[in-house]
Amino acid sequence: MTTSITLLWTLYELARHPDLQEELRAEVAVARQSTQGDMLQMLKMIPLVKGALKETLRLHPVAVSLQRYITEEIVIQNYHIPSGTLVQLGLYAMGRDPGVFPRPEKYLPSRWLRTESQYFRSLGFGFGPRQCLGRRIAETEMQLFLIHMLENFRVDKQRQVEVHSTFELILLPEKPILLTLTPLHSSR
Numbered sequence: 001m002t003t004s005i006t007l008l009w010t011l012y013e014l015a016r017h018p019d020l021q022e023e024l025r026a027e028v029a030v031a032r033q034s035t036q037g038d039m040l041q042m043l044k045m046i047p048l049v050k051g052a053l054k055e056t057l058r059l060h061p062v063a064v065s066l067q068r069y070i071t072e073e074i075v076i077q078n079y080h081i082p083s084g085t086l087v088q089l090g091l092y093a094m095g096r097d098p099g100v101f102p103r104p105e106k107y108l109p110s111r112w113l114r115t116e117s118q119y120f121r122s123l124g125f126g127f128g129p130r131q132c133l134g135r136r137i138a139e140t141e142m143q144l145f146l147i148h149m150l151e152n153f154r155v156d157k158q159r160q161v162e163v164h165s166t167f168e169l170i171l172l173p174e175k176p177i178l179l180t181l182t183p184l185h186s187s188r
C-alpha cells in the first residue's frame with residue numbers, strides 16, 4: 001500500500017512533467033547501456049530516479065507526521081520540552097515549508113543531488129533506530145519498478161485533472177489517479 005501509493009504519485013508527477021520524465025528515461029538508458037543491464041550496478045547510476053522518489057515523499061508523504069516521546073528534558077529552539085512529552089514532527093508541513101525547501105511547490109528531483117544541504121531533510125521513512133524497517137526493500141522495489149516503467153511506457157494524464165491528498169490515517173490520493181500508459185516499443 002505505502003509503496004504503491006508512492007509509485008502512483010511519482011507516475012502522476014512524471015505525467016505532469018513530461019520533460020522531466022524524458023530526463024529520467026535518458027538517465028535509465030545510459031545506466032543500462034554502460035552496465036550492460038547489470039541491475040545492481042544500474043541502481044547505483046540513477047540519482048535522478050532516486051531524487052524523484054524523495055521528492056514524491058516530500059510532497060506526498062505517506063505518514064503525515066512522525067512521533068517521539070522525549071525521554072530526557074531538552075531545549076529545542078528555545079522551547080523547553082519536559083521528559084515524557086509526545087512530540088509530533090509535521091512531515092507534510094515541513095515538506096511544503098519554503099524555509100526548509102526553496103520553491104516547495106515545484107517537483108524538482110534534482111534538488112536532492114546537492115547532498116551537503118540535504119542532511120536530515122529526507123524524512124519520509126522516519127529516522128534513527130525506529131525508522132521504517134522496510135525502507136531498503138521499499139526503496140529498491142520502487143526504483144526497480146520505475147526503471148521498468150520508464151523503459152517501457154510513456155506516462156500521461158488528463159490535462160485538467162489535479163489530485164490532492166486526503167487523510168485516512170495515512171495520506172492517500174483524494175480520488176483515483178487516472179494515467180495513460182503508451183508502450184514505447186511495439187510488441188513483437
Ligand code: HEM
Binds near residue numbers: 003006067131134
Ligand atoms: C514508500 C514506502 C514506505 C514508507 C514511506 C514508509 C514509512 C514509514 C514511516 C514514516 C515509519 C515511522 C518511522 C519513524 O517513526 O521514524 C515507518 C515504520 C515502519 N515501517 Fe514503513 N514505510 C514504507 C514501506 C514499508 C514496507 C514495505 C515495510 C515492510 C516490508 C515497512 C515496515 C515498517 C515497520 C515494521 C515500521 C515500524 C518500525 C519501528 O517502529 O521500529 N514499511 N514506515
